[in-house]
Amino acid sequence: MYKVKPDNSLHLLLLGIILSLPVFLWILGDVYKFGVDDTYIFFRYAENVAGGYGFVFNAGEMPGEGFTSWIWLLLLSFTRFLGFDPIPVSKVMGILFLISSAYLFYLTVSRLTKNDHRTKINAGILAAAFLLNYRMVAHSVSGMETSLYVFAITLSIYLTTRALQTYPHDYKWWLILSLCTTG
Secondary structure (H helix, E strand, C coil): CCCCCHHHHHHHHHHHHHHHHHHHHHHHHHHCCCCCCCHHHHHHHHHHHHCCCCCCCCCCCCCCCCCCCHHHHHHHHHHHHCCCCHHHHHHHHHHHHHHHHHHHHHHHHHHHCCCCHHHHHHHHHHHHHHHCCHHHHHHHCCCCCHHHHHHHHHHHHHHHHHHHHHCCCCCHHHHHHHHHHHC
């Protein structure tokens, strides 16, 4: 059986990234036009917020919450205010949150285990498998907040893991993490 030398782990990880990148790009190209009808609710609200009409679906109506994520709406509204088209912006943000989540998976698995070369390879495999999940990629480019929420969950898991390892007997951070994850 072939034994992986510690100095080869980075090379193997880079090889894995290089081999999975074309598959990820193929999936991305295949699903890029995927959209969900609820996405256009966000776009409509973002247009009205950016235009100064407030949190309304139609200008002149009473404010209402017909969307599922304040953070996503504010991000889209801000980019719309800057003059960007919300459709490609939502797709790019979705992809960035997806890639960031995969990286956080990698970091979390590396921290939870021995953090040796085999662990890094296994963490890389997990991150690649996440990025190559066809449905996850599709929903990340759908215009909805799916990948933002996955990112928020993976970030809270990563931060909790770090806090538990760094301050195992100091529970002051628990309130801060709890408040961050409920946003």
